Amino acid sequence: MLAILGPGLVSGFADNDAGGIATYSLAGIQFGYDLLWVILASQIVLFFTQEVGARLGLATGQGLTGLVRGRYGVRWAAFVAVLMLIANLGTTLAEFAGIGAALSLFGVPIAVSAVLSAVAMVLLVSRGSFGKVQFLFVAVGIAVSIAYLASAILAKPDWGLAVTRLVIPKLSGAPVYWLAVVGTVGTTITPWGQAFIQAYVVDKGLGVKALLGERIDVALGSWLTNVIAGFIVVACAATLWASGQTNITDVAQAAKALGPLAGSSATLLFAGGLLAASLLGLGVVPLTSAYTVCEAFGWEAGVQWRWRDAPVFYGLLAFFVGFAALVVLIPGLPLFQVIVLSQVLNGLLLPFILVFVMLLARDRSLMGALRSGRLLTVIGWAVTVILAAMSVVLVYVSLAPPAS
């Protein structure tokens, strides 16, 4: 069982990356405990989307774009790969922005943090063994969980109100409320998360027999992801929202503002959590980009290979990390807007990815005994339609000029 755990956990932990933490923090700062129900709903949706991704990996032994190419041809595979790369570039920038924001609290310039983290991540993924890389990813995920759990406890929240809002939604007709709802769901369920879990299941060498274990892994990953998200919302709601400091617009400000309200250790934990989560995202998102391209065009991919065996895979990985590190060093680049825009791109891409995932999961010749049954198909398509509608709303509200 322990040998199977990993893809769901790492994918789940990595969902709480820089963009995720920024979104959850703002949800707590602006709406208090009111959006906790969205976290619970996201957990359910995340389980179903990740489960079908893991099942595709188990049944076919191949990544998403490789399957799209074999079934629908090179143009659709290239379409998926290009959109994924654009969205992933935005997300990678967001991870560098998160690392820079967290370390800036300790006086580290963003140029130093970007270069060091880029080099460290490429070396880790290309030189570490599969087991060590996975161990580190899970360990960082657990560290992030502990940091935000501790932050929430130090904030002395109203746990009764938090539990009530978790199960009984407090709705609002305000557009900004629904933008926050869409943003919260959109940051939890991501295109790269969908491609990553499938590629990771394949890379780990899991087969059909691992279905039950992988479902448990995905359920655990989805649950932990959203528990952490809940703690972030609670920490910000109990301090910044409760004290009326609702005009904070970025996550570094939020970490700093926690100090006077919940003690300096809360600031340290919050910033440490952001740093660890951004590093985890930096390890996962460019890796997904490299998998996506190599799977689509038939180049060898996987962290089990050495540089000389899979030069394109590692070259792409280094390029994606290096390019994003260079972009983030552009003077005056609005880092918070970069994070928000990366989520808009993710939101735009997600429905396209899910359509392919749902079609492939119903393909009897590909999936065999693991083909989606009627119930899972109905749930899958319902989730796809809901997320598509939410993505349209997210994109529209994000790009439309504010009402005067």
Add this chain to the structure above:
Amino acid sequence: MTQYLTTLLGVPIATPSGAVVGELDDLLADARQWPVPRVLRVEVRFPDRDRGWLPLDAVRIGPDRVSVDAGASRNPPDRTHLLRLRAQLLDHQAIDLVEAAVVRVNDVVLTQTSAGLEVTRVDVGLTGLARELAPRSSRGLLGRLTPRAPWQHELAWTDIDPVESAIDHFQLFDAHAGIRRLAPAAIARILPPLRPGDRMAILGALGGETVAAVLVASDARFRRLLMTKLNQ
């Protein structure tokens, strides 16, 4: 004369009077021909989306048009030993027997010989990919230019092994003969990127001692997976 499959796909098929009856949708080759498959039929897609089939000797393939003398039959041919080049080879995985690697087929190279139109090579490099991704109108030009490109990567038909999942309803002339000649360590290297059914088909074509040697040469995690499948 050499032709690329991607430059032929979608080409209009016309009668001697110039009336377009449909477009070229696929080429069907006899997979049991040795050493290379020979194209026997042309698959036509009519404007009503229905399909028809023409014997190769009833058509003349030009650079931007296929001329046809007879009407196409709408009765599908017996496909038992027919390899559909677009549907079953293009975009699918194949095993590069020289490098012991799993590749994707980006294009199929056809050569007109005295015996007929033969499948002589497959393109697994960037030039084939560029032709496949390009708009149909520019594929012909790319087909004429790209053979000189330094990054072209073509493999002889005898140096590849098409994977089973794409062509599961018939047997090639001697399925996996090339793989049987590879060292166990090379076979262990090509198995992981394949689909589970393809891995089992390859292992099924090997002798017991070779399978054992392949398992020994495999990564520990992958070995466990293979042994679970073999025990089923």
